Amino acid sequence: MNLIPARVCQRRRATYFLSRCCSYARGGNNARSSARGVLTTILLVLALLSPASPTGGQSLWRPRIRPEQGLSATEFSRLFRDLSEEGGYFRSDNFTSNETSYLHVVDKLRELGATGGAYIGVGPEQNFTYIAKVRPRIAFIIDIRRQALIQHLMFKAIFHLAPSRVQYLSLLLSKPVPKEKSLGPDASTSEILSVFSQAPSDDRAYTSNLAAIRKAIREDFQVQLSDADQASLSYVYKNFHDDALEIAYRMEGTRGGWFPTMKELIVQPDQHGKLGNFLASKEDYEFVRDLHRRNLIIPVVGDFAGKKALAAIGDYLRKSGLTVTAFYTSNVEQYLFQNGVFGGFVENLRKLPITEKSLFIRAVPNTRFTHPAQLPGHRTTTLLQQMTVFLRDFDEGHYQTYADMVMTHYIAAESSQ
DSSP, X not given: OOOOOHHHXXXXXXXXXXXXXXXXXXXXXXXXXXXHHHHHHHHHHHHHHSOOOTTTTOGGGSOOOOTTTOOOHHHHHHHHHHSOOOOOOOSEEOSSOOOTTTTTTHHHXXXXXXXXXXXXXXXXXXXXXXXXXXXXXEXXXXXXXXXXXXXXXXXXXXXXXXXXXXXXXXXXXXXXOOGGGOOOTTOOHHHHHHHHHHSOOOHHHHHHHHHHHHHXXXXXXXXXXXXXXXXXXXXXXXXXXXXXXXOBOEETTOSOTTSOBHHHHHTOBOTTSOBOOXXXXXXXXXXXXXXXHTTOXXXXXXXXXXXXXXXXXXXXXXXXTOOEEEEEEETHHHHHHHTTOHHHHHHHHTTSOOOTTOEEEEEEETTSSOOTTOOTTOSEEEEEEEHHHHHHHHHTTOOSSHHHHHHSSOBOSSOBO
């Protein structure tokens, strides 16, 4: 059988309609009717000649980033589903960050003009602080663990339900605030933490809150969770109920050990002694909440070196006319080197729309070597690097090891190398 390419068929149909258009114009009996016919036909011709959607017309590949409106629940759930890969394994429960140095580069981000555009990150709540500081138009949180994605849906639901920082912590920790200790939206961080350090967790609040979170995920976000997802949600939320402000990053078989608690991370200052956590500022909290409520913080299950997720995010951003402002990788690259897949990550990076101002945010653990930019009292060193410089250095063969990468052309809190 002789098959005619679809584009040839489109052109033939377009030629036919153009000939009809000329017939309308020559008719002359009814000028108004002819004009309407011409306009309709021209619009149809343009539609026929336009490029076909690479995914059969799915709205995923026809992104519409409307800052004043955001994404619909349908668009959010489709992105959540279609960008994601199969989940993988990692040996920890990342209930919270374990990086006490996370605020050290915030001033440098501001100095380098890292604002707007798109943010990409990994891990739990430290992303909300970076999002609050960068003020992106859209954010993606990509993590190899499906449980991390479920945890971010839990966070999203709590932001959705909680207009203030006090209500956020009340819902997250299953701790109703006593009426006599009610706090306003401008309450200080110390006042808020004092209340939640003393208030007990409540089992009835846990049960009703979990039901509200599930309802928000199902109805407001239009995400259907599997039985395994529901079990993950219960597991994560129960740990916040049980450990409250003392919850911490947990390695397999431990209860947190020396890792910083949620409370310690909230009150962790930058190198100038200033608080900067997203829960330390009403304005920062409200920005992150607004982005969540407009469905513009999208969690994605994906491997940095995988075949789908990161490249698909790049495709989505490019078609949205957005570039990456900041990409927070934590120390994931350390494991990519260990697993021999770092090259796959680099190839995915080449598919992201970046500029000379696009920056990596990295947290280097000070366990195997001491970084020159390490500050006293911290087990991690947080650094920046220009993404274009990274790609150039990789192409020139400078990165044989993880240590090579984090020691080359990094930007520290006060200086660069």
